[in-house]
């Protein structure tokens with residue numbers, strides 16, 4: 001299934017703009033390097049528009065870019081999505097054979113106990129509850145290591161290489 005992906009949807013959860021910025025850069029770069037695909041980029045607030053059966057009639061790759069915020073919580077823009085993950089609708093989306101995903105986590109390891117908590121919780125949910133593995137290896141950027149942009153660029157390279165390898 002996954003080799004016929006025609007659509008990539010980037011959904012970002014950002015509190016103060018870093019993940020939004022990374023997502024917009026990713027969007028521009030993927031559009032120019034994977035020009036035959038349909039690519040969209042939006043805040044995770046608008047998830048319902050994209051996690052829909054109309055998109056999932058065909059294999060679709062969802063790229064989640066998720067920051068961890070205060071005390072390990074997800075950004076406020078992700079709260080409706082977090083509620084949604086325990087609904088019946090979400091079960092049909094996350095178990096759809098056309099749902100493919102990867103996750104980029106954005107955090108700061110100075111917050112030792114809650115480092116990357118928001119992205120890791122979502123990753124764990126997809127694995128343990130829905131038995132789904134990422135199509136492309138998930139990556140994380142650590143602000144305290146100053147490697148957020150580099151890691152995100154590596155992730156972008158992995159994504160591009162995946163599609164180029166199918167050509």
Ligand SMILES: Cc1cc2nc3c(=O)[nH]c(=O)nc-3n(C[C@H](O)[C@H](O)[C@H](O)COP(=O)(O)O)c2cc1C
Nearest residue numbers: 014015016017018019067069072107108111115116
């Ligand atoms: C008030 C505050 C609390 C934070 N708490 C955490 C945390 O618990 N765990 C973590 O990994 N990063 C934490 N961070 C780091 C953010 O994830 C990091 O700054 C990220 O780049 C913010 O992304 P955003 O601009 O997309 O919201 C925190 C940052 C701030 C400003």
